[in-house]
Amino acid sequence: MRAVKEKLDTTYAATAPDAGPVDKLRGYPARTRRFLHDVRLEMRNVTWPSWNDVKSTTVVVLIATFFFGFYLGFFLDYPLSRVMHTLLSWGRALVR
Helix, strand or coil, rough: CHHHHHHHCCCCCCCCCCCCCCHHHHHHHHHHHHHHHHHHHHCCCCCCCCCCHHHHHHHHHHHHHHHHHHHHHHHHHHHHHHHHHHHHHHHHHCCC
16 A cells, blocks of 8 residues: 555656756656656556466467458458459550
């Protein structure tokens, strides 16, 4: 709960709203350190998937990728390329 409260109070801006470029450069290391600290706190709250979940979703993604690649290639791209080839050959015949 403390991490959430700290996160709500976090600002990554320079110390003053009208701070000049030198003040912004001086505050850079502290802001970077604070940002990395907040990232570490957030990463502790992440629920990581199990190895079996990763394997199963990877298989689903691969199957879907091959299915849609096959579908787009053979049922859309090939017929549309044949139609364009026919139309262009008719256009070439009209120009001659």
